[in-house]
Amino acid sequence: MMPSNNPYIPFSSKVLEVIKHTEKEYTFRMAFEGEVRPGQFFEVSVPKYGEAPISVSGIVPGESVDLTIRRVGVVTNEVFEAYEGENLLLRGPYGNGFEVERYLDGECVVVAGGTGVSPVRGVVEALAASATPQDKHVIVGFRSPNDLLFRDDLARWENLVDLILTVDGAPEGYQGNVGLVTKYIPDLPLRDPSTAQAIVVGPPPMMRFSVKGLLELGLAEENIWVSQERKMCCGLGKCGHCRIGEKYVCLDGPVFNYTQSKQLLD
Amino acid sequence: MGYVLDGEGLDGLVRELARDYLVFAPVRKVGAGRFTDVDQVIYDFVDDASQIELDVKSDYSFKELLTPLSQTLFYYTEDQVREAGGIGAAGDPAREGDARDVLVLMRACDLHGVKRLDAMYLHNGPEDSFYRRIRDRVHFVLLGCPQTFEHCFCVDMGSNVAPDNWEFSLERSDEGYACAVANESLRPLFERYATASRDVVPAHVTQNEVHVRVPKTVPLELRTSPVWDEYNHRCIGCGRCTLVCPTCTCFTMQDVAYTENGRVGERRRVQASCMIDGYSTVAGGASYRKQHGERMRFKVLHKVYDFRQRFGYDMCVGCGRCDDVCPEYISFAACVNKLSDAVDEWDAQHEGSVARDA
Numbered sequence: 001m002m003p004s005n006n007p008y009i010p011f012s013s014k015v016l017e018v019i020k021h022t023e024k025e026y027t028f029r030m031a032f033e034g035e036v037r038p039g040q041f042f043e044v045s046v047p048k049y050g051e052a053p054i055s056v057s058g059i060v061p062g063e064s065v066d067l068t069i070r071r072v073g074v075v076t077n078e079v080f081e082a083y084e085g086e087n088l089l090l091r092g093p094y095g096n097g098f099e100v101e102r103y104l105d106g107e108c109v110v111v112a113g114g115t116g117v118s119p120v121r122g123v124v125e126a127l128a129a130s131a132t133p134q135d136k137h138v139i140v141g142f143r144s145p146n147d148l149l150f151r152d153d154l155a156r157w158e159n160l161v162d163l164i165l166t167v168d169g170a171p172e173g174y175q176g177n178v179g180l181v182t183k184y185i186p187d188l189p190l191r192d193p194s195t196a197q198a199i200v201v202g203p204p205p206m207m208r209f210s211v212k213g214l215l216e217l218g219l220a221e222e223n224i225w226v227s228q229e230r231k232m233c234c235g236l237g238k239c240g241h242c243r244i245g246e247k248y249v250c251l252d253g254p255v256f257n258y259t260q261s262k263q264l265l266d
Numbered sequence: 267m268g269y270v271l272d273g274e275g276l277d278g279l280v281r282e283l284a285r286d287y288l289v290f291a292p293v294r295k296v297g298a299g300r301f302t303d304v305d306q307v308i309y310d311f312v313d314d315a316s317q318i319e320l321d322v323k324s325d326y327s328f329k330e331l332l333t334p335l336s337q338t339l340f341y342y343t344e345d346q347v348r349e350a351g352g353i354g355a356a357g358d359p360a361r362e363g364d365a366r367d368v369l370v371l372m373r374a375c376d377l378h379g380v381k382r383l384d385a386m387y388l389h390n391g392p393e394d395s396f397y398r399r400i401r402d403r404v405h406f407v408l409l410g411c412p413q414t415f416e417h418c419f420c421v422d423m424g425s426n427v428a429p430d431n432w433e434f435s436l437e438r439s440d441e442g443y444a445c446a447v448a449n450e451s452l453r454p455l456f457e458r459y460a461t462a463s464r465d466v467v468p469a470h471v472t473q474n475e476v477h478v479r480v481p482k483t484v485p486l487e488l489r490t491s492p493v494w495d496e497y498n499h500r501c502i503g504c505g506r507c508t509l510v511c512p513t514c515t516c517f518t519m520q521d522v523a524y525t526e527n528g529r530v531g532e533r534r535r536v537q538a539s540c541m542i543d544g545y546s547t548v549a550g551g552a553s554y555r556k557q558h559g560e561r562m563r564f565k566v567l568h569k570v571y572d573f574r575q576r577f578g579y580d581m582c583v584g585c586g587r588c589d590d591v592c593p594e595y596i597s598f599a600a601c602v603n604k605l606s607d608a609v610d611e612w613d614a615q616h617e618g619s620v621a622r623d624a
């Protein structure tokens with residue numbers, strides 16, 4: 001396919017591997033050589049069905065990006081028909097993404113729920129590889145033990161950072177933590193909450209209550225970062241659908257500092 | 267520098283211009299209006315001066331030329347994606363298979379509107395290739411405005427005097443027609459058709475009947491104020507106000523399959539409206555701003571506040587078309603004034619606390 005400068009024309013990318021986490025959530029490892037950072041997203045394009053914005057959940061620089069997709073509707077259903085060796089059409093990467101360096105030095109808290117783990121997966125990898133992994137606290141929540149994503153990563157992170165893995169509910173006899181992510185925030189062993197950085201990504205109510213918990217713990221608003229999801233059609237600051245006030249989530253986000261995101265009213 | 271033309275002169279001028287350019291101008295479509303006995307003034311290509319409607323405001327703006335109602339982005343086949351040609355593609359600016367540049371006749375407010383379209387399509391994120399292609403082939407002719415039309419509030423929006431991006435101007439005068447010519451290369455043409463030359467300053471409106479006061483700041487608290495509540499039942503969410511607006515730019519992608527199996531087809535973008543159901547619908551059918559009052563807030567704040575926060579000037583150019591077209595007789599202008607009153611009231615109530623915070 002001819003490369004194009006036209007930002008609306010998708011490029012073709014090979015599916016290198018399909019990793020099945022649950023019935024409804026697969027990771028598609030896609031060939032991609034360009035620059036990309038955690039928290040950015042691609043528009044996955046299936047002609048006839050449309051496009052869907054999907055966060056980058058993993059990066060092998062110069063080689064591939066992972067897209068972890070939850071099957072929920074027209075486009076995502078179609079993407080699930082793609083097999084290894086086939087091609088998908090992509091546009092991107094779009095959005096600002098996380099400035100990973102910001103979180104490496106001091107204390108840091110990551111709170112992520114469900115598919116919200118995707119955009120922070122690359123950040124957590126960097127935290128695990130930092131000089132002070134013991135100062136990095138990662139709270140990850142899923143609906144039930146069957147809904148876990150990235151099981152291998154979770155097992156690995158367990159030994160590197162301070163990981164709290166929890167599920168909202170579980171059948172009797174389940175050995176792990178049960179409860180919402182917010183339950184674990186008040187007991188975080190932070191030495192100096194006022195300088196700690198935090199990242200919160202997940203469904204809107206989970207983000208709201210997690211931020212509340214972090215503020216109560218003494219974190220500063222300007223040290224809290226959230227990633228927003230909104231309806232998107234273009235990813236290019238043109239179609240208008242993702243606008244909230246003066247901000248375009250596709251250009252100015254999806255990662256926002258809390259001091260900004262608290263001003264955003266749909 | 268300017269010229270005076272009689273009817274015959276204008277005819278000749280337009281006919282000659284229409285050889286080199288596509289001429290896009292307001293035209294009257296008889297009986298096409300909201301009620302069968304009402305005419306509608308819309309934009310269309312003309313090759314004759316008699317087709318041009320000089321005396322009233324167009325019901326719809328010029329914007330379809332730059333942002334078509336529906337525009338093909340690419341064609342797809344089994345194993346290929348091919349950028350669309352046709353309208354908007356290199357060589358085909360405005361009319362299928364016609365490579366000529368376009369002259370668009372428009373009033374001062376609409377010329378200011380172009381600046382807003384440029385801001386979104388050329389400067390908000392990466393440049394839009396489709397818009398760029400058409401935009402580069404469009405040149406403007408200013409239609410002078412000797413007096414205000416109904417619902418206009420260009421003076422208060424600061425868009426009554428045209429920006430300097432026009433080639434020449436055109437308006438009626440005692441002698442017939444008067445034109446100021448800004449593009450020197452057009453002077454020989456005017457010399458041929460003019461009855462006289464004299465200084466011409468394009469007429470602009472200095473007084474509207476409608477006055478609008480835009481808010482300087484809008485506290486977050488007022489985004490959920492009762493100002494918006496009346497529109498929950500008054501507004502029917504038809505989206506006509508955004509369709510006629512020269513500064514509304516939103517669109518939605520749409521895939522169209524030509525074959526049963528869907529392997530061959532095209533992706534289009536079609537104009538969208540934040541006032542219509544579905545604009546913010548995400549997976550599983552969830553949506554923001556279900557209430558029409560919330561949509562009114564989203565639109566109005568964008569026009570007179572949010573856009574300014576981002577680009578430094580207001581989005582609305584005060585053309586009044588939204589108020590001309592609303593089937594429920596909702597006045598955008600009145601809404602903005604109510605908002606400003608609410609802001610004043612809020613400021614008065616919070617004066618003390620604002621001072622304390624500062």
Ligand SMILES: Cc1cc2nc3c(=O)[nH]c(=O)nc-3n(C[C@H](O)[C@H](O)[C@H](O)COP(=O)(O)OP(=O)(O)OC[C@H]3O[C@@H](n4cnc5c(N)ncnc54)[C@H](O)[C@@H]3O)c2cc1C
Binds near residue numbers: 051067119232254
């Ligand atoms: C920045 C961003 C990152 C995202 N990252 C992921 C991810 O990593 N993994 C994942 O599984 N999902 C992610 N989503 C959500 C995903 O885009 C939607 O689930 C998907 O668009 C649903 O498309 P569908 O056609 O299958 O669903 P349907 O319900 O059939 O269609 C929903 C319609 O809404 C449109 N739409 C546009 N934006 C959104 C949105 N934000 N949410 C839902 N629908 C949207 C779709 O294009 C479609 O037209 C992300 C969304 C955003 C905005």
Ligand code: SF4
Binds near residue numbers: 569
């Ligand atoms: S909001 Fe109304 S008055 Fe303002 S530019 Fe749009 S149509 Fe014209």
Ligand code: SF4
Binds near residue numbers: 501504591592595
């Ligand atoms: S304000 Fe009027 S024109 Fe606009 S959507 Fe509501 S009813 Fe329709």
Ligand code: FES
Binds near residue numbers: 232234
């Ligand atoms: S997704 Fe189109 S403007 Fe942001």
